[in-house]
Amino acid sequence: MSEAKDFNHETHPDWCPGCGDFGLLQALKKTYPLLNLNPHDLMTVSGIGCSSNLPGFINTYGMHTLHGRSLPIAQGFKLGNHKMTVVAVGGDGDGYGIGVGHLVHAMRRNVDITYLVMNNEIYGLTTGQTSPTSDLGMKTKSTPFGNPEVPINPLTLALASGCGFVARVYTGHIPQLVEILKKAIEHQGFALVDTFSPCVTFNKVNTHEYFKTNTVDIQKEGHDPSDIYAAYKQATRTDKIATGIFYQNVRSCYEATEEETLAEPLYRHKLGLTEEEQAKLCAEFI
Amino acid sequence: MSEAKDFNHETHPDWCPGCGDFGLLQALKKTYPLLNLNPHDLMTVSGIGCSSNLPGFINTYGMHTLHGRSLPIAQGFKLGNHKMTVVAVGGDGDGYGIGVGHLVHAMRRNVDITYLVMNNEIYGLTTGQTSPTSDLGMKTKSTPFGNPEVPINPLTLALASGCGFVARVYTGHIPQLVEILKKAIEHQGFALVDTFSPCVTFNKVNTHEYFKTNTVDIQKEGHDPSDIYAAYKQATRTDKIATGIFYQNVRSCYEATEEETLAEPLYRHKLGLTEEEQAKLCAEFI
Amino acid sequence: MSQKKESIVVRIAGAAGDGIASAADVFGRICARQGLHVTAYNSYQSAIRGGHVWYQLNIGSQKTLSHGEAPDVAILLNRTSPAVHIPQIKKGGVVLYNSSIIPDDLSSLRKDLTYYGLPFRELVKDPGVIAVMANTMLIGSLVQLLNLNPQVGLDFLSEEFTRKGDKVIQLNQLVFNTGVDWIKKNGKSLELQLNGDGIKRMLLNGNHAFGMGLLAHGLKFYAAYPMSPATGILHYLAQKAKSHKMVIKQTEDELAAINFVIGAAHAGVRAACATSGGGFSLMVEAVGLAGMMEEPIVVINVQRGGPSTGIPTKQEQGDLNLLLGASHGEFPRIILAPKDITDAFHTAGRALNLAEKYQTPVLILSDLYLSESFRTTEPFKVTLPIERGKVQTEAGSDYKRFLITEDGVSPRLIPGAPNGMYVSASDEHDEKGIVISDVLAGLPASLEIRNKIQAKRMKKLEVARTEDMQLPTVSGPEKADLTLLGWGSTYDAIEEACQILNANGHKVNHLHFTDLFPMPEGVHELLKNCKEIIGVENNFTSQMCRLIRAETSYHVQRTINRYDGEPFTGEDIANRIKKEMTHV
Amino acid sequence: MSQKKESIVVRIAGAAGDGIASAADVFGRICARQGLHVTAYNSYQSAIRGGHVWYQLNIGSQKTLSHGEAPDVAILLNRTSPAVHIPQIKKGGVVLYNSSIIPDDLSSLRKDLTYYGLPFRELVKDPGVIAVMANTMLIGSLVQLLNLNPQVGLDFLSEEFTRKGDKVIQLNQLVFNTGVDWIKKNGKSLELQLNGDGIKRMLLNGNHAFGMGLLAHGLKFYAAYPMSPATGILHYLAQKAKSHKMVIKQTEDELAAINFVIGAAHAGVRAACATSGGGFSLMVEAVGLAGMMEEPIVVINVQRGGPSTGIPTKQEQGDLNLLLGASHGEFPRIILAPKDITDAFHTAGRALNLAEKYQTPVLILSDLYLSESFRTTEPFKVTLPIERGKVQTEAGSDYKRFLITEDGVSPRLIPGAPNGMYVSASDEHDEKGIVISDVLAGLPASLEIRNKIQAKRMKKLEVARTEDMQLPTVSGPEKADLTLLGWGSTYDAIEEACQILNANGHKVNHLHFTDLFPMPEGVHELLKNCKEIIGVENNFTSQMCRLIRAETSYHVQRTINRYDGEPFTGEDIANRIKKEMTHV
Numbered sequence A, B: 001m002s003e004a005k006d007f008n009h010e011t012h013p014d015w016c017p018g019c020g021d022f023g024l025l026q027a028l029k030k031t032y033p034l035l036n037l038n039p040h041d042l043m044t045v046s047g048i049g050c051s052s053n054l055p056g057f058i059n060t061y062g063m064h065t066l067h068g069r070s071l072p073i074a075q076g077f078k079l080g081n082h083k084m085t086v087v088a089v090g091g092d093g094d095g096y097g098i099g100v101g102h103l104v105h106a107m108r109r110n111v112d113i114t115y116l117v118m119n120n121e122i123y124g125l126t127t128g129q130t131s132p133t134s135d136l137g138m139k140t141k142s143t144p145f146g147n148p149e150v151p152i153n154p155l156t157l158a159l160a161s162g163c164g165f166v167a168r169v170y171t172g173h174i175p176q177l178v179e180i181l182k183k184a185i186e187h188q189g190f191a192l193v194d195t196f197s198p199c200v201t202f203n204k205v206n207t208h209e210y211f212k213t214n215t216v217d218i219q220k221e222g223h224d225p226s227d228i229y230a231a232y233k234q235a236t237r238t239d240k241i242a243t244g245i246f247y248q249n250v251r252s253c254y255e256a257t258e259e260e261t262l263a264e265p266l267y268r269h270k271l272g273l274t275e276e277e278q279a280k281l282c283a284e285f286i
Numbered sequence C, D: 001m002s003q004k005k006e007s008i009v010v011r012i013a014g015a016a017g018d019g020i021a022s023a024a025d026v027f028g029r030i031c032a033r034q035g036l037h038v039t040a041y042n043s044y045q046s047a048i049r050g051g052h053v054w055y056q057l058n059i060g061s062q063k064t065l066s067h068g069e070a071p072d073v074a075i076l077l078n079r080t081s082p083a084v085h086i087p088q089i090k091k092g093g094v095v096l097y098n099s100s101i102i103p104d105d106l107s108s109l110r111k112d113l114t115y116y117g118l119p120f121r122e123l124v125k126d127p128g129v130i131a132v133m134a135n136t137m138l139i140g141s142l143v144q145l146l147n148l149n150p151q152v153g154l155d156f157l158s159e160e161f162t163r164k165g166d167k168v169i170q171l172n173q174l175v176f177n178t179g180v181d182w183i184k185k186n187g188k189s190l191e192l193q194l195n196g197d198g199i200k201r202m203l204l205n206g207n208h209a210f211g212m213g214l215l216a217h218g219l220k221f222y223a224a225y226p227m228s229p230a231t232g233i234l235h236y237l238a239q240k241a242k243s244h245k246m247v248i249k250q251t252e253d254e255l256a257a258i259n260f261v262i263g264a265a266h267a268g269v270r271a272a273c274a275t276s277g278g279g280f281s282l283m284v285e286a287v288g289l290a291g292m293m294e295e296p297i298v299v300i301n302v303q304r305g306g307p308s309t310g311i312p313t314k315q316e317q318g319d320l321n322l323l324l325g326a327s328h329g330e331f332p333r334i335i336l337a338p339k340d341i342t343d344a345f346h347t348a349g350r351a352l353n354l355a356e357k358y359q360t361p362v363l364i365l366s367d368l369y370l371s372e373s374f375r376t377t378e379p380f381k382v383t384l385p386i387e388r389g390k391v392q393t394e395a396g397s398d399y400k401r402f403l404i405t406e407d408g409v410s411p412r413l414i415p416g417a418p419n420g421m422y423v424s425a426s427d428e429h430d431e432k433g434i435v436i437s438d439v440l441a442g443l444p445a446s447l448e449i450r451n452k453i454q455a456k457r458m459k460k461l462e463v464a465r466t467e468d469m470q471l472p473t474v475s476g477p478e479k480a481d482l483t484l485l486g487w488g489s490t491y492d493a494i495e496e497a498c499q500i501l502n503a504n505g506h507k508v509n510h511l512h513f514t515d516l517f518p519m520p521e522g523v524h525e526l527l528k529n530c531k532e533i534i535g536v537e538n539n540f541t542s543q544m545c546r547l548i549r550a551e552t553s554y555h556v557q558r559t560i561n562r563y564d565g566e567p568f569t570g571e572d573i574a575n576r577i578k579k580e581m582t583h584v
C-alpha cells in the first residue's frame, strides 16, 4: 500500500510560488494511493514547459521529452509495457499548440493512457506569449496588440475526436481534482483532463481568483456524462465555466486489438527466431 | 469574364481513370467563372498525394508543396497577397493525418481561404495504406489484419474547432459540388469542404457506387446550417451519409485584425525606412 | 563470338497498372527456381496508372551484378511503349508483344530486331480470361524464347494461385502454355548458355531483407508513416505482426513514428522505424532526443531522388549530409550503409545490437535501388547473436541511470523495477537524471557535471569507432592503377565496372564503405596507398568524399556523379571511367 | 600599478524574479548615457523564479570586449547569493547588498573584500515603496561607488517612469538618491579612470539588432514559435508590427512558422523566421522545400546548449552541422554567422538581399551570447540598399519560372499577373515548373531535364561562392606565432584574448569566419600561411574546423573547446591558450 509521501521527490519544484501546477502535483500524490499504485508502477511522460517539469518532482518513473511529443512517446511506452500506468502531463502549448495533431490522433486511437494538461492559457516557460487557449484579444509579449485568434476549446475537440473520457477541473479544487484523476486513470482508454492551472507570473487574467469565482461543478448540477450533446453544450456554455466530467464512454482500447501479442508485455517477449522459423521466412521468397 | 475552359491545363491529369478527383477538378473549373474569377486571380496550394497533384492540372497559379503543410503555406501566401483567392487542396492523409494540427489551428485562426479535401479514405499515392478516415477494421497494406483505429470525423472536428463553413459532398454529384464550392469560396474566412472522392484503385469499400447509394443531401432535408448542434447530429448520424452545408457562421476573419497593415496587399508595400525612421528605432535603445 | 552468352537482359514495359511488377515477379521466380541468378529493377513513376513503367531483369548463370543497360529482349505491353523502348534494345534483340493490343507494324521502327507479336485475343478464347493474363502468355513465350524449363513456370503458377482454386490455376497454365507453344511454332529460341545451378535462391528486395533482418534479430516494435521507397518494410512487417507477435504501428506522421519508437525502446523493447528523406527530415529533432536520453533506436532512411519531394520513385544517395548533421547540438550517432541485400539483413541485426550496446541512435542508409530492386539471394542465416548490452531489470540501492563509466555506456534499467525510479530528460541532467538546466545551470558545480556528462556521451563515439566500425572493403587487384571508391548500395555495380574494365586490360580495384560514421582509424592510410582514386556516387556533390575529407583530409579529387535518378550499372560506370581516363 | 583602471566588472546576483535584468538595464543605460562602453551578460536558468541568476556588466572607457571573468563589484540581492558569488569576486573587491534582506555577517566569507550593507527597510520608509525598489537603491549606491554622474541616473528614471506619473518618478529618484547618499556618507568611491566620451550609444542585444535589421531592410512578414533564445526577435518585431505595417505571426509550431514564411515569400514579400536548434530541427524539411521551389527565405537559428532541450538558457555553437546537413537531397543554401551586434543588423539585411538574389534559403547562425548579451553600440545606419534580384510583376508571352540561366537564377514572377500562371512544385520539374516525376521520370528526356535543372540550382552555390562570400577577417600582427581561429559570436572574446596575450609578449593574431557556406576560395591559402592555428569553438567537436577540413583539407589540429554552456571571455581563452602553449 502506497502513501502520498512515497511520491515525494528529493527535488523541490522550481515553479513560481502560487503556480497552479502545485495543485496537480499534490492531487496526483493523493490519487495514486487511492488506486493502489506504487511509484514503480507509474510512468510519467511530459513534453517541455513549466508544467512539463512535473515528472522531475514526483517519485515515479519518468520521461521529460520534447515540446509537443509527449503523447507519441507515452503511447509507444505503453505499448512496450502496458502493465505500467502511463500518465502524460504538459502544458496548453505543449498539448493544444504544437502537439494538437498527436492529441487528435491519440484520442481516436484510444491507447489506455491518461493525459493531464496544465492549462494556464499562456506560455509560461518562455515567459509569456500567447497560447492556443489564450483569450481573444489578450495582450502578451508576442501579441502586444491583442491575441487575434479564437482559442481552441479542448473539450469540444476531445468530444469531436472520439475521446472516451473528457473532463476539466481547476487545480485549486483538490478534492474534485482527486476524484476526477482517479476516474480518469481508472478509465480504460485515453482520458483527457484539462486542468485550469493558473500561471501567477504571466497570466494576470485567468487567475486563481478568476477560477474560484467563475467555475461550476457540472456533476453537482446533475450533468449526465453519457450524453455527448449535453457535453457539447456544457463545453460551450458562457454563463459559467463548467468543470467536472463532461463525457465518459468506454470503448475497446487500442491494446485490445493486439490482445494476443500483448498477452505478455512486449518488453518481456523472448527475442529471436529458431532456425526453422528463419528458414520458413526465407522460403516465402523462393 | 472567364469560362471553364480557361482553366484547362496543358497537362492531362495522371489520375487513374475513374478517380474521384476528376470530379472536383471539373467542378472547380465550373465554379470559378460563376464567381467571376480569372486564372490569375487564383492560387491553388496543395501538399503531396494523388489529390495534391491537382494544382498541376488546372490553369491557375499554384504551389505543390510538402505532405501536410499546404495550410501554413496557403495562409502565409494569403497574408502576403490577400487580393488573390487562395484555394488549398489535398487528400485525407495530407489534411487529416499528418496535417491535422495545422488544420485545427487554421480553423480557429480563420484566414480567408478555402480548403478542399479529396477524402478517399485511403493513402492513394503510396499505393494503399490506412488513412485517418479509413473505416475501422478496413484491411489495407499497412493493416492487413484490419485498421485498429476509429476514423477521424472531419466535420465534428471542424465544428469543434470554430470553423465557420463546414460542408461535405461526393465529387460525383457535380451540381451539388459546384453549389457548395461557390458558397465556400464566397464565405469570408476559413471554409472546409470535405469531399468524398473515391480511389478506384485502392479503396474497394468506399466506391462511387457506395456514395451514390448512401449519401443524402441535408439541404434537401431542410437542415439549418446556423444550428451547430443540429450540425453535430448530422455529422454523426448513421442511417445515411449526410452531405451538404452542415454549418455556416460568418465571423471576422484574420485579415480584419491586420486591417491597417493590409490596406494594401503586403507584397506591394514600399520597403525600407527613411533615415529619420531608422534613427528613431535606434533612439529607443539610448 | 562463338561462346554463348551466359546472361541476358529482359525488359518488360508498359504503363502503371499494366501488371508489370507481377509479370516480372513471375518470370523472376521461374528463373530463380532453376538456379539462375536474377537482378531486377523497377523503373516507375509517381503515378498510380499510366506513364511509362518498365521492369528490367538481368538473368545469368553467374551472379548478375546489376540490372544491365540495354535489354536483349523486351516485352511491350501497351501501344506507347514501342516508341520509347525499341530504340534502346540491343542490336539483334527480340521484341515480344501482344498484337491484339499493339496492332502496329513495329518493324518500321528498327530493322535489326526480331518481332514476335502474339495475338492474345485470338489465341485464348476461354470466357474466364481477363486482359491482364496476356502478361502470363508473354511470360510463357519468354520462357520458351530463352529455352528455360516451362514446367517450372507451370508449377509456380499452380502454387501462386492455390488459394484461388483449380479453375484459375488451369486457366493461367493454359495461357502460359499458349505463349510457350506459340514460340515453339512461330519463333526460335535464342542460343544461350543459361544454366541454373539448381540451387533455389530467394528472390527478394532490400526492404524484405531489412524487415526480415529486424524481425530475426528481436524487433518487437516498429512504427512508420508510409513513404516510398521505405514503405515495403512496413508492408512486410505488418504481415508478420500477428505470427511473430510484434506491434507494427502506422502512425499519424513521422514525428509520431520516431517518438513512438523512443517510447517503446525506453520500455525495453527492440524498436525501429524507417522512412525516406522527407520523413527523416521530420525525425531530426527526435534523433537528438534519443541521443540525449540515451535510447537505443534504429532508424532506416531509404533515400530517393531529392531535394524535397524530388523524384520520389528514383534513386539517389543524397542524404548522407542530412544524417551527419541531424539534430542540433552534439551527441553520438552511428551511420551504416549496407552494400547489398544480404548485408541489409545482417545490418538490421547489427544496428539493433549497436543501438543497445551504445544506447544511442543507429541510422541506416539505404536507397531506392537497394530497397526496391530484387535479387536472387541465398537464404539468410542469423550469424550475429542478439546482444542487449548493459541492461538490467532490477535496481540496486543507488541506481544511476547515467552513471559515468569508462566506455560512456551506463547500465540501463528497464522501468518498472521497485526502487529504481528515475527520469530520463531531454534537458541536461546529472548521473541520476536530475535536470541541471532548471535552477543549477551556470553554477560551478553544474558546469562540471555538464562537462562530464557530455564527455561521457561523446565517449561512446570513440569506443564505437575503435570497437565496432569496420574499415572499407577492398576488392580486386592489389596494386591497381585506379581505385573506385563507393559506399552503400553501389557495391555490385562498381564490382561489375571493375570486371568490365579489368577485362579490358585496365587494372582497377574497388574500395567500399559500409560503416560511415564514426569513421574507423586507418582510412587515410588505405587511401594514401591508392595510386589514383575516383569517387563514384549517386549524387551531385559527392557527399561521401566530403565526409572522408572532413575526417581524414584526403581529397578525392576526381568523381563520377550520377544524379538523374537512375542507379548505376557496371557498364555505365565503366563507360564514364573510360571517358575520365582519357583525361588522366 | 599607479595607473587607474579604465574598466570595471560589476555583477548583480540573486534569484529569478528578483528584478535583476531590469536593475542591470537601468545601470547599463546610465553608463551608456555617459559615453561609457558596456558589455552585459545575463546568466540565467530555465526557471521563472528562484535558482541563481546573475547579470554581469563590464564597463569601460574603451570598448569592453567581453562581460569579463571575476567581478570587481557585486550587488547581491538574496540570501543564497553570497555563498555562490563572494568566492568569485576579484581580490579587494566590493560587495553591495541590502542588509534588510541579508542580515548575515558576510565578512566571515572573505576578509579581503569591502562590504556595504544598506538597510533598505530602515533607510526608506515611504509607504508607497515596494520591495523591488531596493534594487534602485543599490544601483544608486553603485553609481556613487563608481563615481559616475548620479544626475544621469535621475534623468533616466524620470524618463523610464514617465507613463507611471510623477509620484512614481519621485519615489524612485528618492530611493536612488538614498543609495547615492549612503555611499557618500558610509563608503568610499573607487579610484577609477572611468571616463565616458559623451557619445550616446545604444544599449541593446543581438536579437534587437536582428529585429531592427530585418525591419530596416524591408521585412514585411515574420512568423515564429517562441523559443529561447530566439524569442527576443519576435517580441521586438511584434511591438513594431502596427507602426511599421508588418505582419508578425506567432504560429502553432515551427513547421507552420517556416511554411508560412515560404507562402509569404512566394507572394513576393520579404519574409523571415527565427528559432533555436530544436525549432530549426523541425524546419529541416521545409528548408529543402524552399531550396527546391527557389523561394527567398531567411531563417535565423539562435543556438543554445544542446543536444535536445539541453541547457536552454546557456551558450553553445553546436548547430553548424545541422545547418550544413539540413534537409534531404541537394540544393543551394547560404550560411552566415555575424560576429557581433552591429554585424547582426547588417547581416539581417544582407541575408534578405542574398535570399532574393539567389532565390534560396539563407540561414543565419546566431547564439545565445550574441542574441541576448547587451552591448553599447553606435546607432545603426543602413548601408546596404535593398536589392530584390530578378523579380518581375508582369509576364511575357512564354514565361518560365525556372528558366535555365547562366547564373542559375531565374526571373521570378510575383503571382497575380495575367497570363503568367505557373506552379512551383516540390517535385522535380522542368523550366516551366511542370512536374516530371509523375509520368515522365526515368524517360531519356526527363533524365536530361533533371540533370539540367539540378545543375542550374546548384550553380547558384558556385556563383554565391565567388560573388558574395567573404573570406575570414584577419586582425592582429601579420606574422604571428599563433593564430586563433573562430567564427560568429566569439569575435570580441577572441580579440580580447589576443590583446591579453600580445600584452604578455606573445604574438597572436585572429582569423575569423562570418561567411560559413559556401566557403569562398582562398581559405586554404590563408590557413597555410599561418604558423600555428588553434581553433576556438564554443562546442565539443569543433564543427567549424571540421567544415574547413571538409572544404580545404586543412586540418586544424589544436582546438580549444568550451561546451559547459558558458560563453568565452578573452581572459578565459588567454588562460587556456597559455596552458596549451606549454604543450607546443
Ligand SMILES: Cc1ncc(C[n+]2csc(CCOP(=O)(O)OP(=O)(O)O)c2C)c(N)n1
Pocket (backbone or CB within 6 Å): A048, A049, A050, A051, A052, A066, A067, A090, A091, A092, A093, A094, A095, A118, A120, A122, A123, A124, A125, A126, A131, A199, D225, D226, D227, D228, D254, D278, D279, D282, D309
Ligand atoms: C520545438 C520547440 N519549440 C519551442 C520550444 C520552446 N518552448 C519551451 S516551453 C514552450 C511553451 C510552454 O507553454 P506550455 O506548453 O503552455 O507550458 P507552460 O510553461 O505554460 O506550463 C515553448 C514554446 C521548445 N522547447 N521546443
Ligand SMILES: Cc1ncc(C[n+]2csc(CCOP(=O)(O)OP(=O)(O)O)c2C)c(N)n1
Pocket (backbone or CB within 6 Å): B048, B049, B050, B051, B052, B066, B067, B090, B091, B092, B093, B094, B095, B118, B120, B122, B123, B124, B125, B126, B131, B199, C225, C226, C227, C228, C254, C278, C279, C282, C309
Ligand atoms: C513527410 C512525408 N511523409 C510521407 C510522404 C509520402 N506520402 C506521399 S502522399 C502520402 C499520402 C497520400 O494520401 P492522401 O493525402 O490521402 O492523398 P491521396 O493520394 O489519397 O489523394 C504519403 C504518406 C511524403 N511525401 N512526405
Ligand code: SF4
Pocket (backbone or CB within 6 Å): A014, A015, A016, A018, A019, A020, A021, A050, A051, A120, A124, A125, A198, A199, A200, A201, A202, D048, D049
Ligand atoms: S511562470 Fe507561470 S506556469 Fe511557470 S512556474 Fe511560474 S507561475 Fe507556473
Ligand code: SF4
Pocket (backbone or CB within 6 Å): B014, B015, B016, B018, B019, B020, B021, B050, B051, B120, B124, B125, B198, B199, B200, B201, B202, C048, C049
Ligand atoms: S490511386 Fe486512387 S486516388 Fe490515386 S489517382 Fe488512382 S484512383 Fe485516384
Ligand SMILES: [Mg+2]
Pocket (backbone or CB within 6 Å): A049, A091, A092, A093, A118, A119, A120, A121, A122, A123, A124, A131
Ligand atoms: Mg501554458
Ligand SMILES: [Mg+2]
Pocket (backbone or CB within 6 Å): B049, B091, B092, B093, B118, B119, B120, B121, B122, B123, B124, B131
Ligand atoms: Mg487519400
